[in-house]
Amino acid sequence: MATRERPVPIDQGILERLNRGILQRTGAYRTDDHIVLRSGRHTSEYVAKALVTTEPTFTEGLGDIIAEHFSRFQVDLVLTTGYGAGLLGHCVARAHPSRPRFIFATKVKTAGRRTEVVLQPEYRAFFAEGGRVLIVEDILTTGETVKQLIKLVENMGGTVVGVGAIWRRSTRMKFKYPLFTVVTRDFPTYAPTECPMCKQGIPINPDFGGGPEEESEDQGD
């Protein structure tokens, strides 16, 4: 019984191209470049996580897209971790019709040098009020952070409604809950000896390739 008029669905491929265009405008999506990932592999295509949320109107627009996708579900909490994901998560929570609260977990290093996510103790009570959680991330590289957030929600007795993110770097990435990403794209990466950009003598761009803020979703994985 839709009371709202829905726009005619756009072909998924066209939509992705439009969304990639938005990210290109922010400078976050690099193409025709020559970047060395932390793993040592080379790539011509890259998403600079730190730049994705630098233009508030674009961040809001991307938040709208994710909120719209999950709009038919009741969501009590939007949960994120990390600075960029937090900005996006706020926008998703603001745009979602259930008017969920926005909360975040903090990444901490364990003694074994693993990164773990920890919930602020002040947020625990919210799970008793209603624990339907939408997890929001900015860029998914390994999916490790999302898996930890899922475990955190389950440990709190909550239910994961789904996972929303701007960019999924691998089409093979799957979780046990519905995953929606604005852009899904496999980046080709090359061993230095097989890198076509190296063969063409294109200089390496030293400004991209991973910074301290990339943490466990490091693009070099």
Ligand SMILES: [Zn+2]
């Ligand atoms: Zn190269």
